Amino acid sequence: MKIYKSLQLDFNFNTVVTIGTFDGVHIGHQKIIERLVQTAKKSQLKSVVLTFFPHPRMVLQKDANIKLINTIDERSLILEQLGLDVLVIKKFTKEFSRLTAEEFVAEVLVKQLRIKKIIIGYDHHFGRNRSANIDDLKAFGKIYDFEVEEISAQDINEVSVSSTKIRNALVAGDIKIATKYLGSPFMLSGVVVKGKGLGNTIGFPTANLHVEESYKLIPKQGVYIVKTTIDNEIVYGMMNIGFNPTINSNNEQSIEIHFFNFNQSIYNKLLVVELLDRFRDEQKFDSVEALKIQLQKDKETSLKYIEKFHAK
Structure with missing residues (x-):
């Protein structure tokens, strides 16, 4: 797996991408990554995760108390074990958060990541003030020639529930429950x-x-x-x-x-x-x-x- 820590990319290949924090890279996340990796192989594309660090809440809400299941290095280690081709860790800043939805799609997804397909949650919001949704993304897909595959409400809910249960289990010292949801x-x-x-x-x-x-x-x-x-x-x-x-x-x-x-x-x-x-x-x-x-x-x-x- 190749790791990039900026958006100055030298891709000479096209990609299938998913975006997210993926804290814990637990069993819910793993389903999404497995789908990403399989889709990439089938389509002769490279699988790419675009993630952000620091966590957006640390930057936008000055939430110094946020506690994450993984450090960024631990997250990288787990993603590599899942067979991912490329991990892009974009430093999250206030300036980056002010990109409009179309700037994000055109400059980041299309120009830098060379996207041909994106696998993303039905409730995904992006762009300045998180104003654009998956319908906007599908519309951009038609303009910029990439496909959007939607992750179902059930799968997204599983991801959310797992993260909460893992954090609660760790705070309570229940390692068995944490291991069950993390998958390791x-x-x-x-x-x-x-x-x-x-x-x-x-x-x-x-x-x-x-x-x-x-x-x-x-x-x-x-x-x-x-x-x-x-x-x-x-x-x-x-x-x-x-x-x-x-x-x-x-x-x-x-x-x-x-x-x-x-x-x-x-x-x-x-x-x-x-x-x-x-x-x-x-x-x-x-x-x-x-x-x-x-x-x-x-x-x-x-x-x-x-x-x-x-x-x-």
């Missing part, structure tokens, strides 16, 4: 940074994951079973999201992972961590010894789960 485990991406080293002192060294993107949705605090790939090796572990109240006095939330059967230094390494399950809330223990006993139980719980559901 929810992921956290971040760089391993130095912590206080307190885990070493109690026999459970941890990797501290720093998630740079403030817009990334962080699930409910608690203890999770996780999986990642380090140097092409799958590694399992248990992860705590929270404040480590037993041995920590500050109020800064951390994401710490204890990996099983692993003792390499991974500082400054970028990890993509998949959350497989959540099995308890974070809690404060009366002593460090009581915490150690619980961590050993957590490890046993995690290893049993991994053996049952993820054994090779």
Whole structure:
């Protein structure tokens, strides 16, 4: 998959396009992408997703509190796995939002993306003040020689419901429901940074994951079973999201992972961590010894789960 981060494109091929945020790239989105990829192959076109970043709400509504299921890099990774040919990530600005509907069609879709077909929701609005709808798009299609395929109300509703359910599930710590709608485990991406080293002192060294993107949705605090790939090796572990109240006095939330059967230094390494399950809330223990006993139980719980559901 080729990724472009502007609309200065060098396409020497014609395309079938869909447009959207595709946050989570969940099972509803996947149906649309699969249709896009299949249509492209059948029509001897290239499949293209046009997406926007930052999220339009961050720009137009100054919504700093918006939380997304994926970072832009995670979204790219998932789309690539679905067989997409080209991802165009257009920086969303106020100036871009002021393009008229016809300017958007003529300059972006026709001139830059070389569109021959677009697959789009029945409720899609575009152009300045989102004033144009799918009927306008079909009219432009006749003028500029491209076909419009409409995504049904049922499919669009499925996308909307899935996104809401995933966000609610993650906030509630219900990883099973989130995984069901995502079609694969929810992921956290971040760089391993130095912590206080307190885990070493109690026999459970941890990797501290720093998630740079403030817009990334962080699930409910608690203890999770996780999986990642380090140097092409799958590694399992248990992860705590929270404040480590037993041995920590500050109020800064951390994401710490204890990996099983692993003792390499991974500082400054970028990890993509998949959350497989959540099995308890974070809690404060009366002593460090009581915490150690619980961590050993957590490890046993995690290893049993991994053996049952993820054994090779």
